[in-house]
Amino acid sequence: MKILVPVDFSEITNVVLRVVKRILKAHGGEVLLFHAVSPAIYIPYPESLSVDVIDVKILQEIEESKKKEAQEKLKGLADFLKPIETRLIVDIGDPRELILETEEKEKPDLVVIGSHKKGLVEKILIGSTAEKIVKHGIRPVMIIKGIEPTFSKKVLIAYDFSKTAEKTIDFTINFLKPFKVEVELLHIDEFIEIPVIERIGRAIHEKYREEKKKYIHILKNKFEEAGFTVKTSFSEAEDPAKEIVKRIREDNSIELVVMGSRGLSGLKRIILGSTSTKVFREVEVPILIYKEGSEL
Secondary structure (H helix, E strand, O other): OEEEEEOOOOOHHHHHHHHHHHHHHHHOOEEEEEEEEOOOOOOOOOOOOOOOHHHHHHHHHHHHHHHHHHHHHHHHHHHHHOOOEEEEEEEEOOHHHHHHHHHHHHOOOEEEEEOOOOOHHHHHHHOOHHHHHHHHOOOOEEEEOOOOOOOOOEEEEEOOOOHHHHHHHHHHHHHHOOOOOEEEEEEEEOOOOOOOOHHHHHHHHHHHHHHHHHHHHHHHHHHHHOOOEEEEEEEEOOOHHHHHHHHHHHOOOEEEEEEEOOOOOHHHHHHOOOHHHHHHHHOOOOEEEEOOOOOO
């Protein structure tokens, strides 16, 4: 298993590394430790609006010095991860863009990233690195926030009957197989009103709902055959994201949430956002968002 781990050397880094070490002790594989160095910024003197050759050389020297410093720090983190095989990657530029580029190039099975709490103004102006990876990344991503998952308690899996959700189930079974966790399969049913023939619409919906419950039971059996203790939950709500958030906040035993991301078009993503993104923003629990870029 190959895991891409972007780090910024903040307080969340140690938590992320402990989680990654736990995963790879169970699965085996390698870590790609990644750090993005901020570009050196040139501020010209008032009498000069150009950058001369000497200034460019100084900026390059500053950036190279910062790269070397970052590499030394990454070596220290790699020592902590031993005996897990670790590769170090340092680049210069916007961390969000560079993480996505590295993800596309290296094709990791999973990206694990820490999420920092940000003030309202900062969220509005720039968002977060983790949120950009959630929105635009193409590989499964686990965001560590709120608590540190030990993979020994409850994992909540939100299932929506999409093709991506089906692949999410297979991925999750393989990912969680080495761990002793309780699994809860949750489906939030959205009722579609048909005003003209409301009674017929309700009857069709109820029949469809019963079929979905039967399939959830099949998924329950699938997890049980893999050795998990499984609970199923089935409810109805107008906004699935709000209901999922409510469930998470009410159950302190949940240490990881798993969801599939179908991927919205650019305009829909801007206007509506996805259910997984909405949940990610609201909860203080680690969340694993599956995207169809990996098979364990």
